[in-house]
Amino acid sequence: MRVNADFSQPAIVTADDYQWVASPQQGVERVMLDRLGGEKARATSIVRYAPHSCFPRHSHPGGEEILVLGGTFSEGERHFPAGYYLRNPPGSSHQPSSLEGAVIFVKLWQMEADDTNSVCIDTHNPANWAELDGREICALFHSAHEQVCLQRLGPGTPLLIQHVAGAELLVITGQVEACGQTLRSGSWMRQPNGAGLRVTAGDQGATVYLKTGHLFSLPTSRLCLPQH
Template sequence: MLINADFSLRATVTPTDYRWVASPQPGVERVMLDRVGEEIARATSLVRYARNSSFPPHQHPGGEEILVIEGVFSDEQGDYPAGWYLRNPPGSSHSPRSRQGAVILVKLCQMHSEDSQSVRIDSGDPLNWNFVGGRVTCTLFSGNNEHVSM
């Protein structure tokens, strides 16, 4: 499956374009923003968890980045309300779920194979924001020729 797969081109997806598609797990839907591959893919998606929905334990061979947009997203490491950024390195695994429901932005299979750093950052904490280069930013990750910030 190829969705917005030419990364040299700008892609715009507005809320009126959203097409929520059922995932393999009941109560979990997604809007595919970009995708190269089938169920295991390099992908960027909005994922919506209904109340008390979950995924069974699974691995992320190419890593995973999550930004919690709404509700509370949970896994074995904790509960993450809106504003949290999670970075699970290649080879990591987890059992994601949400008791109250959540909407998250997820990026899969886009990390350097040698990346081994797990990250948990609350972007709602003012201490995580700094004035850098004339702007206020929240650095989420920096390493392996990659810099992620808000």
């Protein structure tokens, strides 16, 4: 399966474009933002858990990145309400579920082999935020291959992008103006390496997930795709 799979081209999925697709597990459905592969795929998705839904324990050979957008997401006996950012490195395993229901942003098979550390950050904790150039930033992950953060922008404030080797963003709250479009909460956007990106918060401000650097040497020559 290929969804927004040409990484040399920009891609936008607005919140109004969502098409929910059932997963193999009852009670779990997803919006495919980009995807290369079948059920085991390099994928970026919005995933929705109905109350009392769960997956059996499984591994993630290519790693998994999660941002909890709503409800409470659980891994075994660990429970993560909205605002938690998680990284499960390549080779890790878990048993995800949700008692009350949850919506999460998920990236699969997109980590480097040397990305071996687990990450768990509560982005609702003020201690995890810092002021920088007129906006608030919550650093989530940084390596030679990628940089991930949340940015909290006041009205009309531009997104701060320090690395331009490709960029990917998800609007968490508020709305932004980008590429001649208004992107409200839940909208996702990917700009390829070498493309300019100008993003400005709307009249009510915005909170934005931003990942940069990871598209520098994509696509296919570097993609280690899972087996179908």
